[in-house]
Amino acid sequence: MNDARNEYERRMNRVLDHIDRNLDAQLDLPALADIANFSRYHFHRIFAGWMGETIGDYVRRRRLEVAAGKLAAGGAVLEVALSTSFGSGEAFARAFKARFGSTPTEWRANTPERIAAFLAGLRAQNSNFDQVNRKHGQAGNGDNGEHGDSNHPYGENTMDVKIIDLPPSRVAYRRHIGPYGPAIGEFWGRTMMPWILGNGLANATCYGIGHDDPSLTPADKCRYDACVEIPDGFEPGGQFSVANLPGGRYAVTRYSGAPRDIGPVWNRLMKEWLPSSGLQCDERPCFERYENLVTQSDGSFTCDICIPVKAL
Template sequence: MNRVLDYIDRNLDGQLDLPGLADIANFSRYHFHRLFAAWMGETLGDYVRRRRLEVAAHKLAAGGAVLEVALSTGFGSGEAFARAFKLRFGSTPTEWRNNTPARIAAWLAEIDAQHSNPDQANSKHDQDGGGAAGEHLGSNNHHGARKMEVKVIDLPPARIAYRRHIGPYGPAIGQFWDATIMPWILGNGLAHATCYGIGHDDPSVTPADKCRYDACVEIPEGFEPGGQFSVASLPGGRYAVTRYTGSPRDIGPVWNRLMNEWLPSSGLQCDERPCFERYESLATQTGGSFTCDICIPVKAL
């Protein structure tokens, strides 16, 4: 089923029919629709429509032309795209694109308010803007006094085993690592392997219960994880990388500062590869504070 979700995201501009997706999943075409709905909590058609509109929202926020965005996400015309987009987000595509700075500012202000009020933050952790067990960038929040230190470097591809969590980001992700991933890592002799956390969705756009997160560990050639772990290749290439040391609860404002302050002033833009956190020897990090690199795939404007 993970192969199906990944295939959908890579082919949003193409024909995504039930028989073809059932074949990718190696499931019976007769039963696939029911199995997909039971696993994802929404029908295949609803899922594809939601993903197309969420990806379109991101492309518009990055300044994409409306018709170009519509075609690249599988809509046959600008008119059909505009109708579907307004039904989902309550604004036209052009309004969404033009209002991006104000929308981001409002969302950052809400996150700041949550972090300055622990009781509120704990009650609303499902809306935390981060992705993994937690990381920070080299400053305390997006008002931080210290300049963010970011390096643009080339990273090699990595062969990874991953297990997917679907649900709210925040504390649940840390529990997922502790209860499910780390015992498997230690049991397979991978305690010193590099680990990665990939948050596939933006919680300001995607409903919290639909957010996808992959907990990943680098594996050598020939190693086959089996069970509920899948194998994938994490793309190499050029990334903007910044080192974080800190506690999990500061993840949201720091991710937002990197994406919404550093990136627009860098002369670079994100491409289609996933953003991720990279942890070296995660099994040795204890005490509620840890170190990782936050990696954003970039290309020239």
């Protein structure tokens, strides 16, 4: 039973990855079924059962979410529409307004206010979390002067960002679908770490890849890959799949603090630092890089936040 479910998971991940790489192309059901090696006749029902939405709804949602991100970065409406496989600006505008409640032009113009509202929501969530912790007699993170982003997680201090070249790496990964935040830490602790230790990979570099923007994608649809670097010839088996992370130039900032505080740092890097840097993201994935997955007694940890960059 477990082996069969593992195989389903690997096949479905292949389909999701293919869709994301080809949002600007025609995606037809028979071709996707062939990628998953499932029956063409039954694949639509299999996909809907696994993902909780039809293939058509999933592809439409991903195209609009990617388009929203491109608009927020200042993309031209027609160029964004064509890059996400909408045949015209009019069709794109109708679909975009139905999904996000505003026109593409309004969305682009209102980006600063929308980001501020999203970060304010994160601040409120973190404040509530701290209050609950204190009620249970747990130490809060707010008074810890060691981590600048714990005291000033929303932009009061200057980010230390380096531009470096990273080598490519071969990784084994498991995918988590659901809300980011504490659930990701639990996924690493309960699912990944026992497997990593059991396979002699305790000293290997690990990566966390969040494929979705939680300000755009419903929390229960967010995808996260927990990855560990593996040597050539190592085949993980089970529910693990293998991927190759591309090397190249990345903007990197180090984060130390509680898991709940890392989201605002990601947002500062993408929404504040990047637009003023003279650089832009390319199509490679963003990730968190962990050279040591050891956490402190309060649950805090250290990682490098890495975003792929190229010249404007």
